Amino acid sequence: MGEVELSCLAYVKMYLHACLFPRCSVNGLLLSSSPAGGAVCVTDCVPLLHTHLPLAPITQLALTQVDVWCAQTQQRIVGYYQANACVSDSSPTPCALKIADKIAEQCNNAVLLMIDGGKMSPDYRVPPIVMYERKDTRWTLKDKHTIMLRQWEETRDIASQLLDSGDHSLLVDFDSHLDDITRDWTNQKLNAKIAELASPANDNLGVCQLGNPVLR
Amino acid sequence: MSKNVLIIVFTEMRDKLRKWREDNHRNSEQIVDVGEELINEHASKLGDDIWIIYEQVMIAALDCSRDDLAWTCLQELKRQFPGSQRVKRLAGMRLEALEKYEDASKQYDSILQDDPTNTAARKRKISILKAQGKSAEAIRELNEYLEQFVGDQEAWHELSELYINEHDYGKAAFCLEELMMTNPHNHLYCEQYAEVKYTQGGLENLELSRKYFAQALKLNNRNMRALFGLYMSASHIAASPKVNATVKKANVKYATWATNQINRAYQVSYARCLL
Numbered sequence: 001m002g003e004v005e006l007s008c009l010a011y012v013k014m015y016l017h018a019c020l021f022p023r024c025s026v027n028g029l030l031l032s033s034s035p036a037g038g039a040v041c042v043t044d045c046v047p048l049l050h051t052h053l054p055l056a057p058i059t060q061l062a063l064t065q066v067d068v069w070c071a072q073t074q075q076r077i078v079g080y081y082q083a084n085a086c087v088s089d090s091s092p093t094p095c096a097l098k099i100a101d102k103i104a105e106q107c108n109n110a111v112l113l114m115i116d117g118g119k120m121s122p123d124y125r126v127p128p129i130v131m132y133e134r135k136d137t138r139w140t141l142k143d144k145h146t147i148m149l150r151q152w153e154e155t156r157d158i159a160s161q162l163l164d165s166g167d168h169s170l171l172v173d174f175d176s177h178l179d180d181i182t183r184d185w186t187n188q189k190l191n192a193k194i195a196e197l198a199s200p201a202n203d204n205l206g207v208c209q210l211g212n213p214v215l216r
Numbered sequence: 217m218s219k220n221v222l223i224i225v226f227t228e229m230r231d232k233l234r235k236w237r238e239d240n241h242r243n244s245e246q247i248v249d250v251g252e253e254l255i256n257e258h259a260s261k262l263g264d265d266i267w268i269i270y271e272q273v274m275i276a277a278l279d280c281s282r283d284d285l286a287w288t289c290l291q292e293l294k295r296q297f298p299g300s301q302r303v304k305r306l307a308g309m310r311l312e313a314l315e316k317y318e319d320a321s322k323q324y325d326s327i328l329q330d331d332p333t334n335t336a337a338r339k340r341k342i343s344i345l346k347a348q349g350k351s352a353e354a355i356r357e358l359n360e361y362l363e364q365f366v367g368d369q370e371a372w373h374e375l376s377e378l379y380i381n382e383h384d385y386g387k388a389a390f391c392l393e394e395l396m397m398t399n400p401h402n403h404l405y406c407e408q409y410a411e412v413k414y415t416q417g418g419l420e421n422l423e424l425s426r427k428y429f430a431q432a433l434k435l436n437n438r439n440m441r442a443l444f445g446l447y448m449s450a451s452h453i454a455a456s457p458k459v460n461a462t463v464k465k466a467n468v469k470y471a472t473w474a475t476n477q478i479n480r481a482y483q484v485s486y487a488r489c490l491l
Contacts, residue, residue: 023242052408054380056415057425057445086349094383178440182485 003039004111004131005148008155010045011127012194013187015159016168017047018083018115024050027096028173029066029103030079030113040078040109046185047173053082054095062174063102069186077103079111087117090130097139104134112139122160127152151198158197167193226258230265237272244279247272252285267296274306278313286310301327305336317344335365342374351382369395376408385416403435407442414449419458425449426470440481447474 010030017026028047032040046069048062063077070076080103082096092100092114100112112132119128131147132139149155162168170190177185229250236247251273259266274289290310293303304327311320321344327337338361345354358375362368376391392409399405410428413421426449432442453459454467 052377052380052411054383054415055411056417057411057448058441061444061448086347089349178444181440181481182489 002109003146003148004133004142005039005041005150006127006129007041007043008149008151008158008198009191009194010042011129011149011155012159012162013045013047013171013190014081014083014113014115015120016162016171016190017050017173018117018120019163020168020171020173021050023085025053025083025085025093026050026173027053027080027082027099029063029077030081030111031066031070031075032078033073033075036076036107040111042078042111044075044191045081047171047187049175050173051175053093058174058178059099063099065174076107078107078109079103079113081113081115083115083117090114090116090118092132092139100132100134100139108134110134111142122156122163124156127156154198158194161197162193226254226261229254229258230262230269233269233272237268242279244276247276248280248282248285251276255289267293271302271306275309278309281313283310283314286313301331301334301337305334305340308337308340312340312344312347317348320344335361335368339371346378351378354378355382367398369398380412385412388412389416401435403432403439403442406432406435407439407445410442410445410449414445419453419456422449422453422456426453426467430470438481440478443474443478443481447471447478450474 014028017028020026026047027049028045030042031044031046033043034041046062046066049058052058066077080096080100082092084090084093092112096112096114100110104110110133114130114132116128116130119126127149129147131142133142134140167190170187170193172183172185172187172190174185177183232250233247233254235241236243241247251269254262254269255266255273262269270289270292274286274293277283277286277289287310290303290306293300293306297303304323308320308323308327311317311323321341324337324341327334331337338357342354342357342361345351345357355375355378358371358378362371362375365371372391372394376388376395379385379388379391389409389412392405392412395402395405396409406428410425410432413425413428426446429442429445429449432439433446436442450467450470454464454471459467
């Protein structure tokens with residue numbers, strides 16, 4: 001199937017979400033502000049839960065609210081991510097497959113992304129992620145050569161910087177929003193901080209294809 | 217800094233640690249921050265409190281991969297309380313943190329040989345199974361444990377979480393029922409039970425879920441999950457072709473009430489943000 005590009009913003013927030021709740025499984029939705037057709041560009045993500053991932057009500061609620069927000073902001077839900085509490089097992093759980101199936105109903109090249117907790121160290125050379133795509137009715141591993149992260153080292157450094165400075169606690173997931181509804185699950189503040197740290201885009205350097213990491 | 221200010225700082229730190237201990241907070245990074253300074257700079261002023269602080273800081277240090285600090289605390293405790301089962305358990309926890317699960321298990325087994333009723337050691341063994349991803353075995357052991365120690369709330373809650381992760385909602389509901397019986401004023405158990413029932417699906421379960429979301433709200437009218445849950449369960453019931461007109465009307469009323477409450481809550485929160 002097609003290429004998938006993962007933006008710095010999406011990666012950093014997913015990574016920080018997993019770091020914020022190291023003892024829990026966490027999940028979230030992958031969004032795109034690009035039009036449908038061609039490569040899938042994941043430009044943002046919404047962190048959802050860190051408790052009771054398999055239970056239905058809050059998941060349904062979150063999906064509905066994110067849907068509405070996407071319609072208002074010209075974005076689409078193009079995928080789902082999850083990081084398992086047990087770092088030794090990064091395979092998709094039944095609830096991950098279920099939610100990804102639901103997303104695939106509306107978006108036919110949806111992706112399922114699992115964060116590999118066992119590979120999340122600050123100096124890891126390759127992004128600690130595993131992606132799946134839907135072939136027929138099953139989710140199969142995506143060819144690493146079709147997954148791209150621009151400015152991977154810069155992205156990785158931004159994530160580390162935010163973690164070191166404790167700014168990862170700025171991240172609000174849907175669960176945290178329900179605990180205190182004054183907190184913003186669209187994470188405008190954190191988005192601004194990440195944009196501040198990211199240097200101007202340079203298309204030719206540091207592009208990382210998961211299959212062939214390019215070192216600057 | 218004057219001596220008085222130093223004393224204030226010291227008592228504040230000690231009190232913070234005590235509060236976190238009493239509330240069973242797992243804010244390990246903060247505990248390590250405060251506790252390490254307290255131990256290094258103010259050990260002499262702590263009196264007998266120091267031992268429980270060593271224990272608290274040690275566990276927090278394990279949580280933060282600070283084996284150096286954990287080791288220091290453990291040595292102090294071993295020196296002061298040689299042969300103590302409680303300290304043995306802490307040594308076991310350190311082995312767990314280092315993923316030396318077999319050695320940790322042996323440690324707990326030796327505690328249980330001397331004292332078969334040691335609940336802490338039994339629960340640590342179950343935690344090892346959980347850490348290794350052996351959910352089925354963890355569930356089995358936890359069930360056996362609960363047959364003996366039927367009043368252990370923490371264990372019932374842990375079991376409900378394990379069942380939820382295995383998608384065994386019926387059994388998760390049973391655990392939550394036990395918890396609601398012994399903690400009738402806890403809105404969180406009601407709300408979790410309602411979520412499980414909702415997930416199980418079907419008209420009967422939806423009606424039960426609505427009732428328990430409502431109960432959670434009665435106990436705490438600011439529980440947003442319960443409010444949303446009430447709205448969603450009532451809406452689904454009202455939309456079901458299997459209900460008669462009266463039931464439909466009642467559920468539409470509940471859903472509308474919930475919507476109004478939700479809107480009000482968000483309006484109040486926006487107002488607070490603007491202040």
